[in-house]
């Protein structure tokens with residue numbers, strides 16, 4: 001999109017779409033790109049809320065100039081977050097607009113210096129402080145660790161728009177539609193959960209603190225720094241975030257297998273079949289070697305049940321499975337049911353590693369039986385895998 005889009009009276013989306021980056025944070029695949037949402041708040045003074053990745057600054061500035069005219073300056077830059085996908089253009093922007101004042105909190109000041117050697121015209125605000133632009137009043141809410149220590153949100157009291165930074169945002173470019181009522185939200189909600197679970201979810205306690213802090217704020221529009229702007233149902237995305245960060249789950253199961261020659265996969269499929277026979281309708285089976293870990297983590301965050309089935313590789317779980325387990329250990333997920341299945345040929349240590357993971361990774365409940373096979377599943381192994389599936393199904397039905 002070439003032009004700014006009005007979000008509310010006097011507020012404009014001047015963000016950009018990035019289809020050049022394949023991996024967000026050099027980790028997370030972007031099948032439909034990602035948007036960096038900047039917003040221009042035009043009162044008597046003009047404030048820009050966050051910038052974009054440096055490569056895309058020209059795109060942002062041309063939108064601003066088309067809107068304001070060639071010569072009218074931006075007075076303030078509000079820095080909600082210092083991750084370079086939002087802060088990357090600060091240094092160049094400052095040379096384009098020499099009078100630009102940078103509004104940020106105490107945690108941000110040192111980061112501005114460390115990342116960009118920017119120390120001039122930095123205005124430090126406190127939690128709850130306001131700035132009157134003339135026609136718009138911006139209020140700042142410090143929300144540390146949603147997703148970095150300096151992260152904050154900015155609220156326009158006049159239009160009741162919350163610039164929520166990374167919270168409530170997700171992957172996917174904004175192509176044509178930029179509002180929740182203009183796009184296919186079933187796609188974007190999946191990508192918002194993938195963003196949350198992989199990037200923000202570890203800090204769920206801090207998300208809860210932020211949501212509580214915003215409890216009395218009248219929010220008409222949620223304008224995140226990635227993904228669609230929520231104007232038709234702002235309360236819906238806040239409620240979803242609240243549920244996800246409380247570790248509330250849906251009654252379904254994710255089964256992940258790591259299998260080189262298909263034997264361990266057969267066990268996984270036996271458990272999946274039994275879950276279906278027991279009328280669990282939400283079952284997702286992932287091949288850890290082929291499905292990207294970010295999609296697997298997203299689904300695990302969503303559903304209550306998880307079964308890990310791994311073959312042994314050089315005495316350890318299959319590498320993509322070990323990678324998934326390392327990610328999960330970092331996420332601090334709670335309130336899940338877990339089942340484990342292992343396959344070895346000569347060294348039986350895999351079950352100990354899977355069990356250690358199940359018992360220490362979070363507040364997860366380990367279901368029986370633990371299924372261990374040697375090389376290929378026999379009839380009694382299929383029976384045990386089905387038994388695990390059945391036990392999980394019964395526990396899932398109990399939580400419905």
Ligand SMILES: Cc1cc2nc3c(=O)[nH]c(=O)nc-3n(C[C@H](O)[C@H](O)[C@H](O)COP(=O)(O)O)c2cc1C
Pocket residue numbers: 258259260261262263264265311312313314315316343344345346347348374375376
């Ligand atoms: C490169 C490689 C390393 C392996 N390392 C071990 C091992 O350390 N211990 C073991 O018991 N089995 C090991 N195995 C054997 C596999 O665990 C065995 O083939 C198993 O049946 C594979 O299950 P799958 O058919 O699901 O791939 C290894 C196999 C391969 C190919």
